Amino acid sequence: MTAHEERHPDDVQQHLREVQDLLARHKVVEELVHRQDMPRHDLVENLVHKQHVAELQHRLDELHPADIAYILEALPRDDRLFVWDLVKAERDGEILLEVSDAVRESLIETMDPHELKAAAETLDADELADLAPDLPPEVIQDVFQSLDSEGREQLRAAMSYPEDSVGALMDFDMVTVREDVSLEVVLRYLRRFEELPDHTDKLFVVDREDHLKGILSLESLLISDPEREVAEVMRRDTVISFQPDDDADEAAQAFERYDLISAPVIDGEKRVIGRLTVADVVDYIREESEHEMLAHAGLREEEDIFASVWDSVKNRWAWLAINLVTAFIASRVIGAFEGSIEKLVALAALMPIVAGIGGNSGNQTITMIVRAIAMGQVEQDARNRLLKKELGVALFNGLVWGSLLGVLAWWLYGSASLGIVMTAAMTLNLLLAATAGVLIPMIRIRLGADPAIGSSVMITALTDSGGFFIFLGLATLFLL
Amino acid sequence: MTAHEERHPDDVQQHLREVQDLLARHKVVEELVHRQDMPRHDLVENLVHKQHVAELQHRLDELHPADIAYILEALPRDDRLFVWDLVKAERDGEILLEVSDAVRESLIETMDPHELKAAAETLDADELADLAPDLPPEVIQDVFQSLDSEGREQLRAAMSYPEDSVGALMDFDMVTVREDVSLEVVLRYLRRFEELPDHTDKLFVVDREDHLKGILSLESLLISDPEREVAEVMRRDTVISFQPDDDADEAAQAFERYDLISAPVIDGEKRVIGRLTVADVVDYIREESEHEMLAHAGLREEEDIFASVWDSVKNRWAWLAINLVTAFIASRVIGAFEGSIEKLVALAALMPIVAGIGGNSGNQTITMIVRAIAMGQVEQDARNRLLKKELGVALFNGLVWGSLLGVLAWWLYGSASLGIVMTAAMTLNLLLAATAGVLIPMIRIRLGADPAIGSSVMITALTDSGGFFIFLGLATLFLL
Incomplete structure (x- = not known):
């Protein structure tokens, strides 16, 4: 999460109202500027106008991507596109990931291939795979070319799994350690990181060929004597892992049943190939329940309430x-x-x-x-x-x-x-x-x-x- | 989580089948024993019988409480009660928390006040509050008497919040630290714990009166120089907190939107009084969506499929x-x-x-x-x-x-x-x-x-x- 102030859950509503206010003020000015009977005031109006836009832009820069997504979803089409243009280009990618499918389509329609490529390049392989179905093929091709070989392989893997499988939900951000080092070494290793991947509650202990040997929870790393070895402290027998072909529904039930935060995803030879986190699982549960509710009323997909x-x-x-x-x-x-x-x-x-x-x-x-x-x-x-x-x-x-x-x-x-x-x-x-x-x-x-x-x-x-x-x-x- | 083997998400189905197998074998023997025409074999049969029961009991002891809950839900009434009797008494409490309302009722009906009290006493105040509506008043009274004054206050608080509020979901397991100590001191402090509360991804930084000053994520604790002070490393401005009267729905949306694992719950004077975790939120989301689906078809509550x-x-x-x-x-x-x-x-x-x-x-x-x-x-x-x-x-x-x-x-x-x-x-x-x-x-x-x-x-x-x-x-x- 990036910078935003202390807040309560309903603050996002307030952000929306502020943006709507700024938009309304902007529109009043727009209207004045366009009235032909006030040509002399053009300059002044334009200044006021620019000030409002700058204020709005500043406000948006401060918001969490999920909050901007929320605001975009709640705005009618014209306002939505106006706000979208004000969002900094380097944030486009993460915001596109957060908005609903219907709104995502409406935003992508207005972007040219160059902008889309720039937005896509800010994302990880697993995020890219989520966005890919909505992107024009030439953009995906371009982005693919720009990846290194590891990224290409990850993207290809992420896109190859069916929608409701663990493979489609997993990410590739994980921290692995070896079992024959002391906790002290692990602690020093972690201090070299700028930040840990989101939802890191455990490190995966692997051998040279990436075979999963056990897991080292941050908890045991913190409460154990740093002199001890990873192999002594890690859990070997109680590791819940998934395979990419596993059903996402069953994985979600396992996360819920065993209160997991993250879990390794392994291939047939027990090599760690990715990670599943509770954030992905929560999104999946929510989407499934929405999908079910919509399907119950015979709606094919979520409908943007401002859709035509x-x-x-x-x-x-x-x-x-x-x-x-x-x-x-x-x-x-x-x-x-x-x-x-x-x-x-x-x-x-x-x-x-x-x-x-x-x-x-x-x-x-x-x-x-x-x-x-x-x-x-x-x-x-x-x-x-x-x-x-x-x-x-x-x-x-x-x-x-x-x-x-x-x-x-x-x-x-x-x-x-x-x-x-x-x-x-x-x-x-x-x-x-x-x-x-x-x-x-x-x-x-x-x-x-x-x-x-x-x-x-x-x-x-x-x-x-x-x-x-x-x-x-x-x-x-x-x-x- | 306690001891159980490495597993895949569908393993719980296999546990169920194993238990059903053991039950079936047990029943065959039961029948033989009760046949009057084989009196001489009584002793042998009884031994075989006992062996099966012991095997079943051993199997149950190894299982996670959520898995036992799952098995209890999937068994017809008679088998369910037979298995329930075999579960170790000290695990009754945590299993009662996991089963569905309908099954919980059927289990509690068979327990005498003494057993119920023993089961309830193994639970934390927030868990007790969840179970309380299903317990006989005299049991609650007894349990209440047995708590210390802090526990009583917590239980009273937890029971006082309406069902769909943050207060009803929060727990009281949190680790707090002061802002004027070094990370090294925090690390030493944590090493004194046997274990950290589940889902601890951050420590709450408070002053002497428990006012929330900021949060110290385990991540920043791990990646920062141990010489630095908590006050330098903690986040002050980006703390998402809740109040006990906040709507659980909105809290769930915030957890989903900002990918939270835990968040402090504060009172009107910013004193930390509890904690909300993603596990509670996931349970809540799941329950709400189930409730909605059932309500849609006009079912008042989840129906035990073996209900009369x-x-x-x-x-x-x-x-x-x-x-x-x-x-x-x-x-x-x-x-x-x-x-x-x-x-x-x-x-x-x-x-x-x-x-x-x-x-x-x-x-x-x-x-x-x-x-x-x-x-x-x-x-x-x-x-x-x-x-x-x-x-x-x-x-x-x-x-x-x-x-x-x-x-x-x-x-x-x-x-x-x-x-x-x-x-x-x-x-x-x-x-x-x-x-x-x-x-x-x-x-x-x-x-x-x-x-x-x-x-x-x-x-x-x-x-x-x-x-x-x-x-x-x-x-x-x-x-x-």
């Missing part, structure tokens, strides 16, 4: 299309029973209740199962037990709530048999919802798919069409 | 009741138009499409707005701009998808005017969804409520009833 209507339409398009198809299918199920509805119009008013409650109940079941699967707590042999339990819950709810609605239907339409059909349809649709809520995620896991994606759409589509079919079908059989 | 049917029914009850009410209201809206449906039964088949697409589109809008609000990016003055954009998106989608459906309706039912009514109703319902999607969270914020809770229910209820009303109303006006 057209960008928003594109972001939300796919989900609405799927929804349209499932709604159309449900509508055709109803269409097949139009004759019944014509004879007993009460069915039209009651059928959405059966479908709706089924959808909600199914969503509860599937959320619970998907979550338990994500926590690794459901194995295939638990399926029957879970199914039994969910069917029990569904039967109970169906009989209780279904009876209540049956009585209401009876009271509204004066038909006891309509009430009984209502109760039976509710119960059957809840049983369908429970079965599908358990089986859909289980089957998708067996097919190697992520059980979370689109689970809500699928179960709702099923309980809608199924609910209409069950209710209208029973009514046609028993009431008409 | 009755516990599950209770957990899911409230949401189904709300859903029943909103579904009933929507049904009554349809009921008001039964005359129209009788005359034109196609309306019954088409109306769920209008309502469904409106609900999905509204959910997209409200998710986006709630998220932007949570990130602090929406101020009240952005309301009109957001509204304009969302209405633009809704108008576009309404005209495009509405026209498509209008053509389908025309083709299915051979009525062009029915198609036009369909298009108009879709567009109007999407505009309603967009307006409500922006205004509901904005209004709730102004009323001081959390905009996320139940937003999906509200918008769906509105677009269901609204969609039926708009479509059936337009049809009644123009088609009949």
Whole structure:
């Protein structure tokens, strides 16, 4: 972290307000300057204008890159680009890393290849790999050329791992020591550093070929007698390490479970090739949970709130299309029973209740199962037990709530048999919802798919069409 | 972390399988022993039995508390309690902290006050405060009596803060130093510790009255010349600190934004009273995102997948009741138009499409707005701009998808005017969804409520009833 004053968590809001203030003042002046009826004041206005811009620039120089990113995200497009131009060029790279994908795109669009190259060159290989997908190919090529051979290899490695793997999250900033030196030597070695890599809580003990022998925590380095050797103090047996192909989700769970700050990443031969830190893991957890929340509402990606209507339409398009198809299918199920509805119009008013409650109940079941699967707590042999339990819950709810609605239907339409059909349809649709809520995620896991994606759409589509079919079908059989 | 072998993130799954294996073998023997036709082998069986139990116990002793918690969560009730009995009593406390709420309840139920008190006494004040809500009052009273006055004060403080505040997350394990000593003295001081508190990445520099003067990172302690004084090396201006009343959400964002590992918690007079660590923050982020996901599906709390049917029914009850009410209201809206449906039964088949697409589109809008609000990016003055954009998106989608459906309706039912009514109703319902999607969270914020809770229910209820009303109303006006 670089220079910024003592602060409270909500200070970033205050920074935003200050920048907005300065921008507003700047705009008032701009407007005056552009008014043709005040030509004589041009010079003065221009001076005032420049002063405001200088003040704004000064303010920005003092802020943490993450704070500038926050401010850029909260500003409308024009203001955002104006502020972006004022940011010192050498900070562009770190700020681009901090902003959301949508805002990053909007900023990169305005930069020419030369600026982009300069920004990219301020970054480490692992950071570069994060930014690379958004950069024009010729810029990446240029940057690649300018790296030394170690940097090229790191960049190539970082870019080669799939997005949700440990390899994509790891960095290459680590301090390694040998096991046959004294702690005193390690302490002297560290004093030669200007600074340690962020989140260094342990040093990796390696041999000449970089094989991991153990870890030396800063804690043990500090509390142990400096005369002792690394080999005596380091931990050998309790080292949690990852491989670059490991699933990032599982690594995140391990970080959370064992309260890790950093951990070595090793290759198949136990050679240390990188490092995973809690900062990367926290970012990953946050992004995953946001992604999940957005996906739940059918948003493809985070939407810049100042995005154009057209960008928003594109972001939300796919989900609405799927929804349209499932709604159309449900509508055709109803269409097949139009004759019944014509004879007993009460069915039209009651059928959405059966479908709706089924959808909600199914969503509860599937959320619970998907979550338990994500926590690794459901194995295939638990399926029957879970199914039994969910069917029990569904039967109970169906009989209780279904009876209540049956009585209401009876009271509204004066038909006891309509009430009984209502109760039976509710119960059957809840049983369908429970079965599908358990089986859909289980089957998708067996097919190697992520059980979370689109689970809500699928179960709702099923309980809608199924609910209409069950209710209208029973009514046609028993009431008409 | 205590002793356990080198491992990969998925090793915890393997631990689980091993325990399940041992349990299964134990059960086979149990069954044999209980068979009356093999009385002569009793002794042998008993020995084998004991051997299995001893092996299981030995395996458990080696595991990290978080791993035992994981295993307990993944086991059915009977097996869980059997394993729980085998866990060494002095580890009960730390394991109870790690398990989910539902499982914790099931474990605590089986423990007598004496055992609970013993488990609680192994914990720090801040951990005790986390566990306290689940303990019987007499146990808390007993534990409280057994604490020294500092411990009592800490426990009282920790329990007094609301759940989502920094105070509820902070611990009291910190190392403080004075500013007028040399780093050499600090290094000697640290060597007197058996171990440092977890996640110590910085020491807090305080005066005699515990006022925070600055922070001394372990990094600067290690890389600086030991002859220098703390005051020269410590950071004074760049200290990020929190107060116990600060919102935990904002603290979590600050930890993420500034990549913190630990930060001091100070009172109104800048006296250091505690410490916040990234481990607590990661747990908090994870819990919040889980809570949100569960709340989204109307689950009150995390459900132990081996919970009884009755516990599950209770957990899911409230949401189904709300859903029943909103579904009933929507049904009554349809009921008001039964005359129209009788005359034109196609309306019954088409109306769920209008309502469904409106609900999905509204959910997209409200998710986006709630998220932007949570990130602090929406101020009240952005309301009109957001509204304009969302209405633009809704108008576009309404005209495009509405026209498509209008053509389908025309083709299915051979009525062009029915198609036009369909298009108009879709567009109007999407505009309603967009307006409500922006205004509901904005209004709730102004009323001081959390905009996320139940937003999906509200918008769906509105677009269901609204969609039926708009479509059936337009049809009644123009088609009949």
